[in-house]
Amino acid sequence: MEWKVGVLTISDKGSRGEREDQSGVVLQELVQGINGQITAYEIIPDEQPLIEQKMIELSDQRHCELILTTGGTGFAARDVTPEATKAVIDKEAPGLAERMRAATLVHTKFAILSRATSGIRGNTLIINLPGSPKGVRECFESIQDVLPHALQILRGNTEHEGGVTK
Template identity: 55%
Template sequence: MMRIGIITASDKGSRGEREDLSGPALKELAQSMDWEVAEYIILPDDQSMLEGTMRQWVDELSLDLILTTGGTGFSPRDVTPEATLAVADRLVPGIAEVMRLESLKVTPKAMLSRAVAVLRKRTLIINMPGSPKAVRECFHAISPALPHGLQILKGEANECGTPTK
């Protein structure tokens, strides 16, 4: 079973001034994939706090997947991609590209997303949009490939081009 963590980046959400709808939407989507949501937190848009939580969840908890929601726009407080890149070992650009491509079918504003996807050790970290509707659209766009990618990352599957026996 895949163990995942969900981080909502929101100043207002972390202060209790806004209900987090995107984090619970991600939790529901993850559970529909039969994944265990091992960690969930709402953090302010603070780069060091985001970095620290991602590092801890990878380095100490060995989560398979971390999904973030929020903090990927143009606001000076939107620092989720910077925090994610700061903890990255390798980039996975195709995931963010697919999310933007699919979102462009709904709104031209999708091109303004700065979301990234990276690997840290054996954990995949993906920045998702901040709205529940966009979270669902993006998750559905990438979810068909995630189980295989996570299995490869964990050493539990053959390479993409290798037939199974």
């Protein structure tokens, strides 16, 4: 089964062409492991209204089933990705962010400083990931095994057989 995936890199420098987007490229490679098809990819600045607008567009108009963001999840004043995500989701999905923090804590003590969040808007799952390629890889790999199941549920396939969605 293939999933429509949107990737948003949130980076002031990246959006101005002052920094190469390595994290977004890593995400595009990683989603292939869950049969993800990248249908949207953008690099945008750390501006909350713009982040919200892009998430809504990818979910509501472009019908992405999964939106992955990279960047803007730390303590800096312009890190507003979690706030933008919370503003557009209908329901939170805290277990995904909790799992990512727990899994990456074995690699770095700074994992506890991540403010990444995740949630559901309509039939779209939105997940915030850190802004570094290493962090993106570690976080994504910690949750990738449950993403197909989560996406199947959002497609309406809620029948379970032996604890797994059919």
